[in-house]
Amino acid sequence: QLQLQESGPGLVKPSExxxxxxxxxxxxxxxxxxxxGWIRQPPGKGLEWIGCIFYSGSTYFSPSLKxxxxxxxxxxxxxxxxxxxxxxAADTAVYYCARxxxxxxxxxxxxxxVSS
Amino acid sequence: QTVVxxxxxxxxxxxxxxxxxxxxxxxxxxxxxxxxxYQQTPGQAPRTLxxxxxxxxxxxxxxxxxxxxxxxxxxxxxxxxxxxxxxxxCVLFLxxxxxxxxxxxxxxxx
Numbered sequence: 350q351l352q353l354q355e356s357g358p359g360l361v362k363p364s365e366x367x368x369x370x371x372x373x374x375x376x377x378x379x380x381x382x383x384x385x386g387w388i389r390q391p392p393g394k395g396l397e398w399i400g401c402i403f404y405s406g407s408t409y410f411s412p413s414l415k416x417x418x419x420x421x422x423x424x425x426x427x428x429x430x431x432x433x434x435x436x437x438a439a440d441t442a443v444y445y446c447a448r449x450x451x452x453x454x455x456x457x458x459x460x461x462x463v464s465s
Numbered sequence: 466q467t468v469v470x471x472x473x474x475x476x477x478x479x480x481x482x483x484x485x486x487x488x489x490x491x492x493x494x495x496x497x498x499x500x501x502x503y504q505q506t507p508g509q510a511p512r513t514l515x516x517x518x519x520x521x522x523x524x525x526x527x528x529x530x531x532x533x534x535x536x537x538x539x540x541x542x543x544x545x546x547x548x549x550x551x552x553x554x555c556v557l558f559l560x561x562x563x564x565x566x567x568x569x570x571x572x573x574x575x
Contacts, residue, residue: 388566395569396503396511396554401562409562412466445510449564452522453501455510 351375353446353456361440361463367433371446371456378427379404383450387420387431389442390458397442401449402429436463467491469557471567477545477574485570486537487555493536498557500538502531505552505569514553515540542572550574 357369371385378385386401400410402420410418419432433440443458468490477483487500494500500518503511513522515531518538530541538557542549555567 386564396556396566398556398564398566401564411563411565451520452513452516453503454513457510 351448351454353448353454355444355446355456355459357459357461359460359462361436361461362465363437363463364435367431367436367440367461367463369431369444369446369459369461370428371430373427373429373448376448378422378429379424381448381450383448384409385422385429386447386449386453388445388447388455389440390445391439391442399431399433399444438463467559467565469555469565469567471553471555471570473568474571474573477542477549477572479545479547479574481545482541482543483545483572484534485540485542485553485555485572486534487539487557487567488537489557494533494538494557496533498538498559500531500533501556502529502538502540503554503556504549505554511554545574547574 352374354372361367384401387399390396402408404422408420417434422429441463443460445458446456448454470488496518502515505511514525514529519531528543532539552569554569556564
C-alpha cells in the first residue's frame with residue numbers, strides 16, 4: 350500500500366529556506382513512471398500546486414513560485430524533496446507531498462510556520 | 466494569468482443532487498485539462514474522488530460523478546448525505562506541466 354510521509358522543520362525564519370522531504374513506501378519513485386509533487390494549503394485557504402519532479406530530474410513548477418523553488422530526488426532513499434527560498438509569512442501552510450499518477454495519492458501533510 | 470474558478474459555497478438538502486463546477490477565467494475546460502476533484506474535511510488531507518474528468522478513484526461511491534458541462538468541469542453528487550459536507554477542490558492541467566487548483570467549494574448539507 351502506497352504511503353507518503355512529509356518531514357522537515359515546522360518553523361522557519363523569514364528570508365530563510367524551507368526544506369521538506371517526502372519519504373515514499375509501497376512504491377518505487379523510479380519504477381512507477383509517475384511524477385511526484387508538492388501542494389500547499391495556507392491556514393483557512395485553498396490548495397496551491399507548487400510543482401512536481403520525475404525521477405530523472407525533470408521538473409515543472411508553478412509560475413508564481415518558480416523563482417524560489419527547487420526539487421530533487423534521492424533514489425537510494427526513495428525520497429523526493431522541496432526547497433523554497435526567501436520565505437515570508439505568506440509561505441506558512443500545510444505542505445503535502447503526492448504521487449501525481451491517475452488519481453493523486455497524498456501524504457498526511459505537515460504544517461510549516463514562517464516566523465521569527 | 467488564467468485562474469481556475471469554483472463556487473465559494475453551495476448547499477444541498479439531504480438526499481438531493483448538487484453539481485459543483487470548475488471553470489477557467491480564459492477559455493473552456495475540456496478533457497485535455499484532466500480535471501480532478503478532491504474532498505477535504507477539516508484537519509485532513511484531501512481525498513481523491515475523480516480524476517481524468519470522469520474516472521472515479523478506488524473506493525469512491527458511484528454517487529460521485531465527473532463530467533464536462535458546457536465549458537466547465539463538473540462534479541455531481543447524488544443522494545447527498547450528511548457526511549458529504551466538506552470542502553471540494555478541483556485542479557486542472559493547463560499545459561506545460563502546470564496544474565492549477567480552484568479556490569474550493571464549501572458544501573453544506575442541510
